[in-house]
Amino acid sequence: MSLSLLFVGAGPRTLGVLDRLGAHASATGADVDVHVVDPHPAGAGRIWRADQHPLLWMNSRAADVTVLPDASSRLDGPVRTGPTLYAWLDEHRADLVAGFAATGQEALRREVLGVREGTFVSRALGSRYLGWAWERVVTDLPPTVRLHTHRTRVVDVVDQVPGQVTGPARQAVRLEDGTELVVDAVVLAQGHPDVVPGPRERAARAFADRHGLRYVEPGYTSDLGLTEDEDTLRPGADVLVAGMGLAFVDLVVLLTQGRGGRFTDGPDGLVYHPSGREPVLHVGSRRGVPYRSKITYVLDERPPLPRFFTPQALGAHGTLNLRRDLWPLVAKELAGAHYHELFRSHPGRTTGDAPGFDREFAGLPWGSAALDDLVSRAVPDPRDRFDLHRLDRPLDGWWGSSAQEVHRRVHDHVAADVARRADPAYSMDAAVFHALLSCYVTVAGLAHSGRLDPESVVEVDGWWHGLFSYLASGPPPRRLLELLALADAGVVRFLGGDVRIAPDEVGGCWTARSANSPAVVSATTLVDARLPEARITASADPLLRNLTHRGHVSELGNGRLVVDPAQRLVHTDGSVHPRRFGLGPWVAGGGWAAAFARPNLDAGFFRLNDRVAQELLRVAGTGGTDPGTPVSVVAPRAASTAPSRRTEPAR
Known part of the structure; x- marks a missing residue:
């Protein structure tokens, strides 16, 4: 009996499950058609795609990143191991250098030459590793597993209308390009889906519009175009920045080096030389300090773990x-x-x-x-x-x-x-x-x-x-040293902790107060330097919005998607859909499942992928025919495009 599966998203999580699907299918002879739908490149997906600013780094050392199992991975079925990002790059260094030279990508050519085990590589270079790993997994698929990729989006999934095609409760999938498929199971692995602005963001936008101010709402920093957009974040202008996490680190890089500033080594450390295009960033957060620096040495003997939390x-x-x-x-x-x-x-x-x-x-x-x-x-x-x-x-x-x-x-x-x-x-x-x-x-x-x-x-x-x-999971130490140099140059000013930013209707500006300081700072520009909250009921993803409209997904109080222990979607009435699965940082209790794994630690990333692959293959026993057959789908009315209304928890 043939089985057909569809993955929404082509990032590292889909790569990992596909690897385990291939491993189990090679052992069992399962006949599977796999459809992968994503407008972005397979392997990297949106977040890790290659066309990002070359100044943006991955947040782990090259030797600490892997998306393929290693000898420590305890998994069911065959285990096909693969190299870390550093091992792959070191093996292919000459070819990468030649390829980047031939295509005029000089920054990447120089980067490859300098990468060592402890290097934090650019996301643009890390994307090449993910693309290679994807091709490796696809090449290793047994002949009984056939892969079909679709460079578009999924806009809706419904239970197949009874009587149109035989087979109980198969999934009718509509793609944005008009393609319609029927498959046996669907896996939602979109990574970080966009959300529509919530009440806080809408209020800030309305205040900005009333007073002619500038406001940058939460988003993925690489997608905001801040390097070139000098009208929103003007050179020399005072800008309030709320948040000092990793999104803040990316923001600072793009607004300084990304606008032509440079660092040199001085007798007392790094020195920043402004380009004159930088705004002045007044930054604060709840803690008032950035994430702790990455540790740069290796412990020669790990402590005995676990001892107490057992x-x-x-x-x-x-x-x-x-x-x-x-x-x-x-x-x-x-x-x-x-x-x-x-x-x-x-x-x-x-x-x-x-x-x-x-x-x-x-x-x-x-x-x-x-x-x-x-x-x-x-x-x-x-x-x-x-x-x-x-x-x-x-x-x-x-x-x-x-x-x-x-x-x-x-x-x-x-x-x-x-x-x-x-x-x-x-x-x-x-x-x-x-x-x-x-x-x-x-x-x-x-x-x-x-x-x-x-x-x-x-x-x-x-x-x-x-x-x-x-x-x-803090930034590389180099980024924090750069932050200190920017502070010395007057480009960054620290506000302290428990910062409260409020609109001033009379003054027509935003004001910032810290629990550590008597000062009040005013500015006409505000940046929410954080990722969007993954609120499923306020998702901008058309598939999630349609599923929400029909009560076919549910969320916890933090806005995360609810799944059962088998990663199957839970409806608002508490029932579980047997053929729909969810993976990723927007799944409740699943934010721990990072996009990669640290090697030699029997990472949970691989065990989760293995469990999901086995659950998907079990769907074959519940009935299936003609894998991936295009049909005419009769779906319930689509969700409205207006933002969903929900009660926000107290902040």
């Missing part, structure tokens, strides 16, 4: 709450890794013996006075103690007497962070990083298996993912 500690049954049940164990896991590494590598900064400390630490509950007393006795220098609150909120409770003092405090914080994350004398930070990765995978597994309560599933994609990103 399945045994959680029990086999019952619903769990992230903050009440999981967080004390997570915090103790992080602290345990910190002190294990401190005693192992820096015993001169401790008192007593490591085994004795470890035994006593293991028996004390997190947050107890007895544990605090133990740490005070064993670790004399407070700077060597694990202070999770101070790590997360370094400006909390601090007050500066002037805007300049606040600016200098943030500047010094960033400089100290970059220095520390490059210094093995603080290898405890690397141990905490590994512990956080371990906890992240465990939390994701609990969310996927249905063990977490609804409130916690929302927080997995919100507070918990934000904390992980801040501590473990």
